[in-house]
Amino acid sequence: MSLRERLMGALQRALGEETGGKRSSLDEALLYDSQERAHQAAENAVRLAQAAGATAAQQKSALDAAADHARMLVARGRDTRTPTQQLRDTLERAKLVALNAGLEGARLGETAGRPLVIIADETRGLVVRALEALDEHLTMLGQVERERERLLERIEQARTRARDLADELLRAQAAERDAELALVELGRTLAKTSSTDPETARSLSTAAEHARGLLAALTALSARGDRGQVLGTLAPALGPLFRALRELYRGRQREPE
């Protein structure tokens, strides 16, 4: 029998695992351990979902504020059209005045009317250039207005998505709370149907975990040869362990059936 098999057997005997097909204390310990870990994971998931929900709510508030701001910008952009249109109308009137001055100058004849025609022509040219610049300005204003409207649409879409996300996170929180409650219920059922109390089960689970680690390390060392040196080195640590296991085993034999 190998060292590994001997140690495993001793541990199984110490933990009362020779149960002939029934659920052993070790199985129960592992069940408790799994249930506890699942419960902790569910609690963590609930906390994380709550934090994500709070972040989603903040995001939605920020998007609401951004949408309000964008709507105000769109309205302001529309407001600027009125004075710009008034400016255009005024320039159109100025152009008519210049044209009429030119016509009046022409009617006065070349000698008397020429200065008036020259001034009228110059004025008309300036007004026409101003009108062209204003039309360009109006075109750009229109483009900016369309961009603002597109921005508002995008923000509205982002708001809708943020609201959907917040709703889904709420549903996820509810589902995680259900899972947590189910795991608590599972723990209660386990305690009712188990012959091992949860504290002992926790200690057993820890012991089993350490025993598995010890076995793995000893198996690795035994493969390296020179077992005498290995045992010599480990004796101070393994001696008390063997003694503790022996005590456990004897104590179990003394227990009434």
Add this chain to the structure above:
Amino acid sequence: MTRSDPTTTANPERAAGIVVEVGGARRFVPAGIAREIVPRPVVSRVPGRDLGVALVSGRVVPVIDLGSDREQLVLCDVDGDAVALGGLSVIESGFFDTDRGAVRVGGERVPELDVADAVARTEAALLAAAATMRERDA
């Protein structure tokens, strides 16, 4: 200030007036015909005709639309009667070089707009319509 004869200038190679754009083409209106350029007021239209009536500078004048432009009216004097031309856009005013019954504007030969003919055709169409209505009523 003494006003000269608006139909001619001292220099026969120069003409006084305005250049308008109507239906995509440029036309010259002599200063003797064109009196004033005004923003287009509300025009009460005669159904089915390019004709209307508007209040311009305190006077009720007939309006003949020559095109689709709707921003200005050119108030004209045709044989002592005031007529407003609409559907056009005034481009320039002043003196222009003459070129065989037309003027030159920016190297382009611009023929004169026959305002009297436009008025006569509108008048003839109206009279014809009135005659048709009378016949129908009889």
